[in-house]
Amino acid sequence: MKPERNDACPCGSQKKDKRCSMGKDPVTSAEDVLSEIKRYYESNPGLTQEDFETFVQRTFAAHNQQPNLDFCGLSPEQMANWLYAPWHELKNVTINTPDTFSSSxxxxxxxxxxxxxxxxxxxxxxxxxxxxxxxxxxxxxxxxxxxxxxxxxxxxxxxxxxxxxxxxxxxxxxxxxxxxxxxxxxxxxxxxxxxxxxxxxxxxxxxxxxxxxxxxxxxxRYNWGYFDGWEESVDLASVWLFMLWRLHTHTRVDPLTDEVITAFPDILSYLSERSYTTPRKQLGLMIESRFIERFLQFWGFVIIDPLRVSNAEAIKRKAEIQPLFEATFIFHV
Incomplete structure (x- = not known):
């Protein structure tokens, strides 16, 4: 049975299913993994508890190490690392101290x-x-x-x-x-x-x-909503490494918003439908202001064209990666 949004995720992460990065896979969903475990259990009536638990652990481990299309090719295990691991345990990214800060x-x-x-x-x-x-x-x-x-x-x-x-x-x-x-x-x-x-x-x-x-x-530890007036509680800081990696890959703001929504669809539930805009557009503006303008640009990692509007629609913006970015972040994925 598929877990409810507020149930603990069956992957064993101890996080709510709606919050956990482990429950997605381009080929096999968490529900399919549970079905596989059930079939294995039913087809092995003499299975010991120890052997069954070992099978469950190995099945979820294999599932979590597979590339996930929703995560732009990252495995659920890698995504979980970028979301929850302390700095000294981050995998597939090196964060260096640059030799100079003249542009920061x-x-x-x-x-x-x-x-x-x-x-x-x-x-x-x-x-x-x-x-x-x-x-x-x-x-x-x-x-x-x-x-x-x-x-x-x-x-x-x-x-x-x-x-x-x-x-x-x-x-x-x-x-x-x-x-x-x-x-x-x-x-x-x-x-x-x-x-x-x-x-x-x-x-x-x-x-x-x-x-x-x-x-x-x-x-x-910094509150990313400190400078703006949005009441919605959208935690972009927790996905900063994922966004950083994607922006470095293509430098475009619009696809970045879609990638965040695909990887974390629950994020839109924190944004209200309004007469003048959609939750997706609100999220895009938050990513531009909180992540790109008031994080990356303040640090000197990127610069982005000023916001311009044509026919009441914002012109799609592109970030320009700066040398300080390249000197600081090296991704190995």
């Missing part, structure tokens, strides 16, 4: 904060609103021409990379939030402080020491 807004902004703290004994004063000081904001704005996104830079009032205060520079504010999540920076008594351990790392290892901790904070 996030890392350049972090360097500004660390340098400012170093110049003042490990801390610097915050504004009355608790934001980064004007001096640092001006330095951050001045970096825009050095980033690839500068070719699409619009008026300063709508730029994510330039502005008059921290609140008007989304990429800068994002970096400060990540630095706090990653345990590098904290605010106390009107000042921003760099933790003593982080100061020592910076003095001995340089900016490279913080690339992986910042990236891990961005993908594992």
């Amino acid at each position: 807004p996030v890392m350049r902004y972090l360097a500004l904060m660390l340098d400012e703290a170093e110049h003042h004994g490990g801390a610097f004063k915050a504004t009355p609103r608790g934001n980064l000081p004007t001096k640092l904001v001006k330095q951050a704005s001045a970096l825009l021409p050095e980033f690839a996104v500068a070719r699409y830079a619009g008026h300063i009032s709508i730029s994510d990379f330039a502005g008059h205060n921290e609140e008007s520079i989304n990429a800068l504010h994002y970096t400060r939030v990540l630095a706090e999540i990653a345990g590098i920076l904290y605010r106390r008594k009107g000042h921003f402080h760099v933790k003593k351990s982080a100061r020592k790392q910076y003095q001995t290892q340089g900016l490279q020491a913080f690339f992986i901790p910042m990236l891990e904070a961005a993908t594992q």
